[in-house]
Amino acid sequence: xxxxxxxxxxxxxxxxxxxxxxxxxxxxxxxxxxxxxxxxxxxxxxxxxxxxxxxxxxxxxxxxxxxxxxxxxxxxxxxxxxxxxxxxxxxxxxxxxxxxxxxxxxxxxxxx
Amino acid sequence: xxxxxxxxxxxxxxxxxxxxxxxxxxxxxxxxxxxxxxxxxxxxxxxxxxxxxxxxxxxxxxxxxxxxxxxxxxxxxxxxxxxxxxxxxxxxxxxxxxxxxxxxxxxxxxxxxxxxxx
Numbered sequence: 004x005x006x007x008x009x010x011x012x013x014x015x016x017x018x019x020x021x022x023x024x025x026x027x028x029x030x031x032x033x034x035x036x037x038x039x040x041x042x043x044x045x046x047x048x049x050x051x052x053x054x055x056x057x058x059x060x061x062x063x064x065x066x067x068x069x070x071x072x073x074x075x076x077x078x079x080x081x082x083x084x085x086x087x088x089x090x091x092x093x094x095x096x097x098x099x100x101x102x103x104x105x106x107x108x109x110x111x112x113x114x115x
Numbered sequence: 116x117x118x119x120x121x122x123x124x125x126x127x128x129x130x131x132x133x134x135x136x137x138x139x140x141x142x143x144x145x146x147x148x149x150x151x152x153x154x155x156x157x158x159x160x161x162x163x164x165x166x167x168x169x170x171x172x173x174x175x176x177x178x179x180x181x182x183x184x185x186x187x188x189x190x191x192x193x194x195x196x197x198x199x200x201x202x203x204x205x206x207x208x209x210x211x212x213x214x215x216x217x218x219x220x221x222x223x224x225x226x227x228x229x230x231x232x233x
Contacts, residue, residue: 037222039222045227046119046224046225046226046227047158047207047222047224048224049221049222049223052221090157090158102146102148102160102163103160104160105150105157105158105159105160107157108157
């Protein structure tokens, strides 16, 4: 699976949009971009995933650049409960390559 | 979505002993995995738990230290053997749930087992 690069930490004011970038310049055509988050002392939680089109669900939006070399996770109105470590992962669907390999993630701190 | 129950949630063990962690999923899943998360670190994949056969281990992890069983589609155990303080970590069970299409697969996690070795 391709490697991802994320900033180690970010701050965001409550109520504002949190934009978390991820670089995956070596992504291949059959690899999807997944985002997970881990709130302290809990197991990681699935947020969203996509291939090349922008995606939106009840939690977040995922914007993938046209060349697919980077993406941005957007939390439209961050709250204190969104404080967590956010992981960007790329994953292939070919054959048995179903495992997810976690990088170091971005620690998002939402403040009042 | 799949609900994963993992137990124990935490344990304190003596050096040289072993701990077995159980993982139960509430629905049939395609794959199950075990991860380790050392203090302040990201998640590291230990192995893929294969139903009815030996687990597939990642580099740096061996069966003698981390024996894994998966007798059916919804249950797996991880044993951490011959414990040392360096094994103090959070151990997480995860399962791959498939939607109607493989491209909708999502990995779900248990709440983890906090292991402290004295």
